[in-house]
Amino acid sequence: MIRSVITGTGSALPARRVSNAEMTEMVDTTDEWIVERTGIRFRHIAGPEETTATLARDAATSALASAGVDAQGVDLIVLATATPDQTFPSSATKVQAMLGIDDCVAFDIAAVCSGFLYAVQVADSMLRAGAHRRALVIGAETFSRILDWEDRTTCVLFGDGAGAIVLEAQESEEADGRGILASRLHADGRHNDLLYVDGGPSTTGTVGKLRMKGREVFRHAVVNLAAVMEESLVVAGLTADQVDWVVPHQANARILDATARKLGLPAEKVVITVDQHANTSAASVPLALDAAVRDGRIQAGQIVVLEAMGGGFTWGAAVVRF
Structure with a gap:
């Protein structure tokens, strides 16, 4: 059988780290209120030069290094995001270009917080069908761009970042294989x-x-x-x-x-x-x-x-x- 195996993981966070104490200077809230109701103490907020695509690129680069493979070996990119750089083209194609991949299938998936799970199943199906051999599956967001920073019930909850995995089609005869x-x-x-x-x-x-x-x-x-x-x-x-x-x-x-x-x-x-x-x-x-x-x-x-x-x-x- 063919199984999709995770061979590498990676992540990227914006440089700016914002504490609950800093949030109290922006909206009417307290560190105690945020921690008690959510468990959140920090979040990262993207700067002017940081976008969903650049964070996705950095997470993908980290995942490729973890897997020990070159970007040119990727023939599929599935990027889950609700905050793309542009309405079109997809942020996945921007990541493809930034990674220097000459040609591969690349597209975005929009399922909000479940997007990465949707992307994993789509990539898994394509790999097991034999259409592709190695995929980058990425979840990347800059939710700070769509927050109402005057709404204390929502703006304290979200942050920006990206995570990625390298998913590879591997043949296995073992039922308990990876x-x-x-x-x-x-x-x-x-x-x-x-x-x-x-x-x-x-x-x-x-x-x-x-x-x-x-x-x-x-x-x-x-x-x-x-x-x-x-x-x-x-x-x-x-x-x-x-x-x-x-x-x-x-x-x-x-x-x-x-x-x-x-x-x-x-x-x-x-x-x-x-x-x-x-x-x-x-x-x-x-x-x-x-x-x-x-x-x-x-x-x-x-x-x-x-x-x-x-x-x-x-x-x-x-x-x-x-």
């Missing part, structure tokens, strides 16, 4: 008004600003994330006690805790970076994954579950033998 074992995606557009941006090219002709009803999003997130993780584990033929690590979307520490409890997973198996990066939307899962790989927590052969939920609603999970 690679993506299962992935499941969902969407329910009836909940548009709970988490959205109030603008767009075909409606207002503007970029718009992020709007969110936090309590309702929290309720849906805990239920949906626990369900999709259970679903993906069933497809993979595994149980929760066989999971070594959960790498979740880093939206809110309380959501992470509630989801782990619902699955009966110990908190020490959950990778948490929301305190350092805040919610980086499509970038949050690959950022957290790279952090746990580089500090040695995630090891070859371990079972890792990736999961996320975002605006739409969209949500998904993937089970990987690392």
